[in-house]
Amino acid sequence: MSVAVVGSFNVDHVWRVAALPQAGATLSGDYASGPGGKGFNQAMAARRAGAVTAFVCALGDDAGAQLARALCAGDGIDLREHACDAPTGTAGIYVDAQGRNEIVVAAGANARLEPGFVESALAALPKPAVVLAQLESPGNAIESALRFGRHCGATTILNPAPANASVSDAMRQLADVLTPNETEFAALVAQVANAHVDTGELAQHDDAQLHALTRKLCAGTVVVTLGAQGCFVSHGANRHGDDDAFYRIPAVPARTIDTTGAGDAFNGALAASLAQRLQLAFAEHLRFATRYAALSTEREGAALAMPALVAVTEPASG
Numbered sequence: 004m005s006v007a008v009v010g011s012f013n014v015d016h017v018w019r020v021a022a023l024p025q026a027g028a029t030l031s032g033d034y035a036s037g038p039g040g041k042g043f044n045q046a047m048a049a050r051r052a053g054a055v056t057a058f059v060c061a062l063g064d065d066a067g068a069q070l071a072r073a074l075c076a077g078d079g080i081d082l083r084e085h086a087c088d089a090p091t092g093t094a095g096i097y098v099d100a101q102g103r104n105e106i107v108v109a110a111g112a113n114a115r116l117e118p119g120f121v122e123s124a125l126a127a128l129p130k131p132a133v134v135l136a137q138l139e140s141p142g143n144a145i146e147s148a149l150r151f152g153r154h155c156g157a158t159t160i161l162n163p164a165p166a167n168a169s170v171s172d173a174m175r176q177l178a179d180v181l182t183p184n185e186t187e188f189a190a191l192v193a194q195v196a197n198a199h200v201d202t203g204e205l206a207q208h209d210d211a212q213l214h215a216l217t218r219k220l221c222a223g224t225v226v227v228t229l230g231a232q233g234c235f236v237s238h239g240a241n242r243h244g245d246d247d248a249f250y251r252i253p254a255v256p257a258r259t260i261d262t263t264g265a266g267d268a269f270n271g272a273l274a275a276s277l278a279q280r281l282q283l284a285f286a287e288h289l290r291f292a293t294r295y296a297a298l299s300t301e302r303e304g305a306a307l308a309m310p311a312l313v314a315v316t317e318p319a320s321g
Contacts, residue, residue, distance in 0.1 A: 004132035004278040005055040007157075008271070009121055009148035010042020011113040011139035012060045013092040014067040015305060017263070023099045032097075038074055039094055039305040040113070041137040041164060044264045048271025049135070050080050052295055053312040054278045057081035057131070059124045059148070061116040061140070067091030068112075074306070083124035087115040092139075102259045102300065108139065108165075116140040118147035125151045132278035135160045135270060138168035149177035158277055162270045166190045175221040179241075182270055184228045188217075195220055206232035213237070214249035226289065228269055230254070230262075234289065243285035252289045255297035264305030269296035271309070291315065 020032035046058035058075060062068035062084045068091050075082035092111040098104045121144045125134070134152030136145045136159075145161070150173075152159040161178035163170045166186040175181065175195070183191055185202040192200045196219040205213075206229045217225045217237035224243060227235040233254040238245060272295035276288040295315050302308035 004281070005057065005129060006049040006133045006135060006271075006274045006278045007057045007059065007125055007128060007131040007148075007152075008042055008046040008049060008274070009059045009116075009125070009134065009136045009140070009145065010045065011040035011092055011110070011137070012038070012043040012062060012067070012071045013040035013094040013108065013113070014070065015039035015094045015096055017096045017098060017304070019098050021100050023097055023103060023105050035304075037304055037307055038070055039096075039264070040092055041139050041162065041267050043071065043074075044267035044306045044309070045135055045137065045162070045271035045274070046080055047074075047078060047306040048268045048295065048299070048309045049275040049278075050078050051309045051311050052272040052275035052315065054275035056275075057083060057128050059083045059121055061085040061087055061089075061112040061120075063087060063089055063091040063112045065091050067093070081128070083127070085116055085120040085124075087112050089115050096263060098261055098263060102262045104261075104263045106263075110139065113140050116144040118143045120144075121147045122151055130155050131157050132281070133158045133160060133274040135162070135274045137162045137164050137270075138170065139165070142169055142171055142174070146171065146173050146177065149174060153177050160270065160274055162266070163187050163191060164266065170194065178221060179223045180273075181221050181223060181225045182228065182273070183225070184266055185230070188227045191220055192216060205229065210235070210249055210251065217249075224285065226273075228266060233293065236285070236289065238285075244283065245285045250286070252286065252293055255294045257297035257300050259300040261303045261308065262300050264308060265296045265300050267305065268299035268309055269293065272296065272315075
């Protein structure tokens with residue numbers, strides 16, 4: 004069974020520095036460039052985690068688009084591109100000595116992804132088991148992707164990232180699984196429930212109270228990723244094979260050097276696991292995605308740091 008990812012492709016420009024930049028500072032560091040964008044990162048993760056994967060996106064007529072085509076062909080990703088006259092998206096990323104990052108994104112062609120193209124591209128594919136989307140593309144295009152997935156019986160996953168993106172009521176209700184990180188969760192709670200959540204204390208929050216708060220966001224399952232603290236899971240009526248309505252999954256230890264793309268690794272691997280192993284309880288899919296995301300932080304970069312499936316299934320060393 005397959006995964007269809009709808010979202011962004013960027014060319015990443017990465018500077019590695021001792022400490023993240025402050026206002027007015029001039030820093031020295033190492034520079035590299037490579038592919039990224041939440042959509043492409045997640046498509047790469049889904050494919051390398053073993054799923055047949057299609058990627059629906061918008062690209063310019065430039066070297067960035069050529070890079071996207073070459074990488075999709077190299078990893079066996081079925082690329083469905085909307086060509087436009089805007090430049091292919093870019094991102095500037097700073098990574099410090101602890102692996103923390105700051106990111107600035109210029110949407111470019113990503114902002115031109117159209118609902119009609121998304122629907123026609125998805126309709127031309129074999130019916131996917133999972134449709135996965137994020138918010139670096141126009142909201143109406145993402146709604147179209149989730150609506151298509153719902154109508155064709157796929158599991159729909161919305162990663163509501165980045166945190167400053169608008170999440171419509173329709174998006175939340177069309178998502179079978181919603182996967183915010185701490186900052187994105189706090190933004191959603193403020194928007195939907197008019198409540199304040201301290202992201203610094205979220206990992207220590209009482210589970211029952213957190214579940215009650217989470218249930219205000221959507222009718223489906225919500226997975227709040229908590230970085231080194233693992234993730235918190237809150238189910239609605241459909242528990243996807245789990246016994247418990249809410250619980251936590253611990254993080255997997257890693258020798259972290261770069262957290263860029265870790266959330267994308269988690270989402271892509273979760274989609275791949277759901278598509279390929281329908282018989283498993285949801286918690287088992289999450290354990291796979293958690294291990295996959297941890298391994299992705301042990302390499303530099305985003306899309307190209309996504310591990311191969313064999314690295315996840317082998318016993319951990321050391």
